[in-house]
Amino acid sequence: MNILITGAGRGLGVELVAEALERGHGVIAGVRHPEQEQPELAKLAAAYGDKLTVARLDVTDEEGIAALAAELKAQERTLGAIINNAAVLTARNTPVEVLDLQDMLTTMDINLYGPIRVVKHFLPLLTETKPSIINISSEAGSISNAYPGDYPYSISKTAMNMFSQQLHVYLQDRGVHVLSVHPGWMHTDMGGEEAPTDPRQSAGGIITLIEQRKDPKGVFRFVDYTGKDMKI
Template sequence: MNILITGAGRGLGVELAAEALKRGHGVIAGVRYPDQEQTALSQLAAAYGTKLTVAALDVTNEEGIAELAASLKGQGRTLGAIINNAAILTARNTPVEELDLKDMLTTMDINLYGPMRVVKHFLPLLTEPDRSIINISSEAGSITNAYPGDYPYAISKTALNMFSQQLHVYLQERGVQVLSVHPGWMHTDMGGEEAPTNPRSSAEGIISLIEQRRAPEGHFRFVDYTGKDMKI
């Protein structure tokens, strides 16, 4: 299986790439600036050779996304899974009275419109058996457990969950698995040092969701990295 991963240069993204490669999958690792030093990906390239392709992919640049999709199609490349992982977290602990709406616009552009752009242009390449689209969401996007804070991030993830649900309805007859996945509170640059979850453990769970295709028990396509249903 070939797996496209956005935001693959660090954190969960690079762990997803490492775990997928370890299991024998091909990986197209999308990063904004592939010409800059990508130490972790360089190490994976040395270990796995042509199984890893590092590609320029800025989820806010639709023209660039379309060019990459066309290039891969021209090479005869196909996909078995798309993992929309690229995201930002801004305006942490900022009261709504002090919220800069520029943070809201930027966050939606990356966390919601980014996955929509990627799916728009790469869906035609998703032709391998047992196909999946995985949108990396967050428990912060749960309406049931809403809290007053992280407004841009939380709202963007709620909207991403809606996009996943719509994609599921649209693609279920084609046999495409669509999930929004809460990866856990991870020890990454975004999650911080106090986070309890090892990102590699989360990556292992997410790749297993792609391979095992275990459907959620409930109606909604929102689960954690172990496959347990999350509250919408």
């Protein structure tokens, strides 16, 4: 299986790359600035050779996304899974009275419109047997567990869950497996040092969800990295 992973240069993204490669999959690792030093990806490239392709992929740049998709198509590359992982967390603990709406615009552009752009242009390449689209969401996007704060991030992830639900309805007759996945509170730059979850553990669970095509027990396509249903 070939897996496209966005935001692959660090955190959960690079752990997803490592886990997928270790399991024998090919990976197209999307990063915004491949010309910059990518030490972790460089180590993986040295270990796995042409199983790993590091590609320029800025989820806010639709022209660049379209160009990469066209390049892969010209190379007759196919995909078995897309993992929309790239995201930002802005305006932490900022009251709505002082919220900078630019943070909302930036966050929605990356966290929501980014995955939409990626699916728009890479869906035609998703032709391998039993394909999947995994949108990395968050428990922060649960309406049932809403809390006052992190407005840009939470709202973007709630909208991501809706996008996943719409994709599921649209693509189920084609056999495309679609999930929004809460990866856990992870020990990454975004999650912070107090976070209890090892991102490699989360990455392993997410790749297993793809390989085993685990479906939620309920009607909503929102689960954690172990496959347990999350509250919408």
